[in-house]
Amino acid sequence: MSSGALPGFRDFYPDELARRAHIFRAWRAVARRYAFVEYDGPPLESLDLYTKKSGDEIVGQLYNFVDKGNREVALRPEMTPTLARMVAARASALRKPVRWFSIPQLFRYERAQRGRLREHYQLNVDIVGEASEVADAELLAVAVDIMRELGLTSADVRARVSDRRLLNGILVTLGVTEEQVPAVYGVVDKFARQPRELSAEKLAKAGIAPALVERILGLAAGATFEAVRAEFGSAPAAQEHVERFARYLAHLDALGVGEWVVLDLSIVRGLAYYTGIVFELFDAKGELRAICGGGRYDTLLKSLGGVDLPALGFGMGDVVLGELLNDRGLFPAATEEATDFQLVAGNGAGQHGYAEALGLVTVLRRAGFSVAHGMNAERYMGQATRNQVDGAKKAGVSAAIYFREDGATEAMSLLGKMSGAPTHTMDTTAALGGDAAVMQGLRDWLQQQRDNARNQNG
């Protein structure tokens, strides 16, 4: 509405940054669990890095310009060319297989709409130098485990998998000619997004016999792997690919993600550079765009970087994923980053004064706690405690801390109901002295309060 960020770009206010951080945390945790290591490259690249792969028509979708050194440059729209460039430059020195991940911010000059902005963050996970389908299974397992890490289940998200070689073998067995294959791919790719009659029409136009048109559309509509295996398992053009795919599915089972996966021959992924097994993650209700997409691109590094290595990878953006987590209520309340304590004036405030109160704040900070305090001395001394506690509670602070009239120092939990809130009493002299045992006791108590609060909510 009002003038804020540029169209398609986002401001991340603290609440929104917390959500982004939640997603990033899950991405990094799972990627590391699968022994991938993080890398990054520059957000600005030479324009021809992208035109080399995709042709000049891609320029219309790029943020590109001429820099002050007269270089044609573009903000990166995807990470794979950068990865290819980096791997190619050190190809002989890198231990294979390379298992790398990155969380780049990517840019595209396109009209923004739901789930699709001009800028987003995308987890990229890639394996370079391994041709086995075990690598394909490993890769999909990473993506699925990220869903688990974020609290999603196989009832929320489906992994749809296919294999270009398998699809090709099936088509050849059915009698589709080499020249007709691209047209068939185009139709299959769009199968779910256009009327069946239109798909049939396009196939007929490509010279495919009416009976075959029905067979192809039937396969695209949802053939199970068992049906495919039964029909094409011993066909010469398809046998090898059926067997490989069966091994792939077995590996997925062994890696514990089998129940998330369904065969979907209509997953083609854009026609471009994929050469083998491809997959996409979708929300099970089918309301959103793809959460994640990837697959094997064995020839890309050669065409892009001049190094002939098999490779595969996927990209998972933060936008659609964030929408899904939001819809399912899976973003945690912002308590994880909550401030530990806020100083308020208790009955003993008059005996100690503001300077000594700030001394307490400083001791707590040195002990590693995050501590806030009112920055107005008169207010601290003059404002009713209930108002100060109120303010701390509203600010999301975990506990209030104050001097009591009897000389003790007390912390009071702000996490649950206010009536009968748990408190923790300390000797003021020891607390002000930063006594290690007192600080540890306070730390344990605070952790206890957070655990209790979490159990009540969950």
Next chain:
RNA sequence: GUGGCUGUAGCUCAGUCGGUUAGAGCAUCGGAUUGUGGUUCCGAGGGUCGCGGGUUCGAUUCCCGUCAGCCACCCCA
């Protein structure tokens, strides 16, 4: 790039059949016996009614344009 819908406070929305100083709830800020407190009460700030032009004595309201957002297409991440 094409088409449809929508723009009033930080958020969710009222309202004006064209008429003087545009409203509510929530949120924010201040206050309500120097103090066991998320309640309640009082008060304050905050809007060129997206922007520009046209019609009119007068436009936030009607018309046109434009920008932005949403949705679909195109394309892809």
